[in-house]
Amino acid sequence: MLEKSFEPAAIEQRWYQRWESAGHFVHAADKTPAYCVQLPPPNVTGTLHMGHAFQQTLMDALIRYHRMRGFNTNWVVGTDHAGIATQIVVERQLEEQGNSRHDLGREKFVERVWQWKQQSGSTITRQMRRLGASANWSYADTEGQKAGYFTMDEKMSRAVVEVFVRLHEEGLIYRGKRLVNWDPVLGTAVSDLEVDSEEEDGRIWELRYPGKGFSLTVATTRPETMLGDVAVAVHPDDARYKAFVGQRVELPLAGRTIPVIADEYVDPQFGTGCVKITPAHDFNDYQVGKRHGLDPINILRLDAHLNDNAPEKYRGLERFQARKQVLADLSAQGFLAGEKPYKLRVPRSGRTGVIVEPMLTDQWFVRMEGLARPALDAAAKGELKFFPEHWTSTYRQWLENIQDWCISRQLWWGHQIPAWYDDEGKVYVARNEAAAQALAPGKALRRDADVLDTWFSSALVPFSSLGWPDRTKDQDLFLPSSVLVTGFDIIFFWVARMVMMSLHFTGKLPFRDVYINAIVRDAEGEKMSKSKGNTLDPLDLIDGISFEELVKKSTVGLLKAEHKQKVQGYIKAHFPQGIPPFGTDALRFTFASLASFSRTLNFDLSRCEGYRNFCNKLWNATRFVLMNTEGKDCGTDESLPVRLSFVDRWIISQLQRVEAEVAQGFTDYRFDNLAGAIYRFVWDEYCDWYVELAKLQLQDSDEAVQRGTRRTLVRVLETSLRLAHPVIPFITEELWQKVAPLAGKRGDTIMLQPYPKSQPEKIDEAAERDMAVLKEWTVATRNLRAEAKLPPGERLPLYATALPPVSDVSLSTAALKLLARLDEVRNVSALPDSPSPVAVVGEARLMLYKEVDPAAERDRLQKERARLAGEIDKARKQLGNASFVERAPAKVVEQMRERVAGFEATLAKVSAQLEKLTPTR
């Protein structure tokens, strides 16, 4: 016997372990068709957040759905070494101990990071298991930790080196001194994508550069860079300055003169029309300098302090101190012409938030243009499809304007670049040191100290995880994978790069479909952020958490007291009771239900609660079925007679429809639709109608009717469980184990049972029509009850001028008696002469015989008459419109006519009743 209500905690733990240890998540060596999903590898030291939980729910639903449909499923998972992020974490730890990575040295430091990875690396994969993720943990599991691949493990690293060397051989990787985005705190280059520019309040200053007999005023937001100026540029057609082009002006403080040059880049309308040119510290100026053959003067050290190219006074000053000093000196010497507040876009490092400095350094780049073209073609030809489709344009736009990718990072944690230098600085790129040495016999080689951008290895995952560069059968089976589920924020970072790399190295797409999931926000649509306190931990939703605990964990690590206050306030307002335990299934069902094609998903706790209630409903429906079928004849013996009523045939028919809807939902990646379809079928049809009517049929004297009812109860439920399993795996497994035997089925697990398939031949329109009538009569009669405000115990006869027009009248009237709590149904030629409320259903008029207040009833009828008159009027107008009748499809016109006729018939009956109530004058 089942517990009285659904208690998720116990069943979840048990079933996940059994599934995993039984090897149900493992792919088959050689079986088609294959279905493969690549998990966006989470940061190895990270923890699961709502975005992960959402994504993984969808992936797992897809995987489970296809597994049940007999696909050879392989959910390839792994974790990412997340170069910068992980290095920062460990550096912070060292900092707390008063150490820096430089104190340890590279080797010791990297060792330390590995330790940290081993220690915290399993957190996120453990959490994924709590979500029920049926991931292929043992696949590509080089490190034997049942966590899939690790982007820095031996096998994955081999692919990285191979790709690097090959791209280099093909001339697609090059090294050069370029201006790159530099994070002066981390001391590394970062790619364009890792820089976020936000508009901030700043100032703009005007500086006067004197020439012979004239002076030019330039505007700048970064006055300290003037020490590295090499020219002042004006627009070639600018009449104001034409005369000065070619002359020189004095560069204040620096004791140099610089030329006045003409360049189209200058917008004469903007500012003074004069631009200072600082090639070493500005991307535009760099181009201008190049065009005019001006050598950049770099005035900054890598830590953003001024270097020896600056006048002595400023050397060693930090960049913002230098700014102050330069401004003070310019002002004192009369060269500062103006200063105003100004809104500017400040480029900040995505990791440290520090202002990024354009810095002239030696870096490695990937030439992107040629790689991008095939990636664009694939999307244009529809071989690569985005869901929702509009993301294609985001993808396309970026690829069409792609810049070379700076892949070197001046970090210690990551794939060290496979390049060696001899004493003359000549570079040898090779698969390993010995191979490099072979290229440079007798020379002393030194390995490039840099590591690769984390996204470099991520870009290879779709094929490196399948064993590339070896030729493996898995690449035939699982490449391209079926669908990638990921967030829009990494379309550039990851999606596009995977497509390019995969096409280039394997000739195949990494995946056919890309589902871009919504961003999870809080219930009000606010971004979730630690400082607001509106983040939710998926595990807290599953297990529940007390108010005190929640406050404690949300404020830990917050330094500012005001933040703590704010967070506490938010939690008090939104989770005064903490969070109750909803269980994994409820959380998953919520995610699925909210997964429409909208761009954001506002996670609402009350929705989660609603879907927990749904789980409870399913649980109790099963309880009912078990109570009424266990140990009884459920019709598994096909030789015994079975009679199915229109009610049985109706629910079976509906089942076919919901199965088709769910299948469509999966095809379209409309998880909201499929979840909604399941919800409505289970709750609104099976529980609200079928189970209630089954109660009646189970009392039928005919053994064949009882048998048919039990069989239908059990079979439809058993099928529903399979239908819902991809979304709510735990509860369906638990219940299926109990229900399946009654339906003559057996199995270790529901997850390997065949997925329900809609059988159109079982759609029974006659039964559906009968049921529609029964529902209509029931609702109308219940309405009469509600109007009459009958106490629950009071049962009255229903007077009806006709019997329900269905194939089985006695069943229908019996059903009516049960569902609308009637004493009996009396078929009469005329309703009793009474002011009691009358309902009109089709041809019939229904009345519960009961004394009522005639005035109230008159009121009600008048309202109803007005409504009907309004509808008739509206429809009549349409029909009166000649061009509607002529041009609209005949079917639509006919429908409209029927509509009017129906309304009019009802109106007549309502009017007649009203007549009766109207006091005779």
Next chain:
RNA sequence: GGGUGCUUAGCUCAGCGGUAGAGCGCUGCCCUUACAAGGCAGAUGUCGUAGGUUCGACCCCUACAGCACCCACCA
């Protein structure tokens, strides 16, 4: 500057060229032998604004407004 998305019930969102929907919330009645995490019944919308196309527009087109996001080098 370029691009994308959104605007429908109190809230969060579906929706479709032909009778405006769901969940939650709300109101009333009910602890009816699966379920009060429940049952039954009910109320609620000039579908952002203005034009256009159409027999017919919430839906298609145009413009506008507001909100959100992405990309881009304006000193």
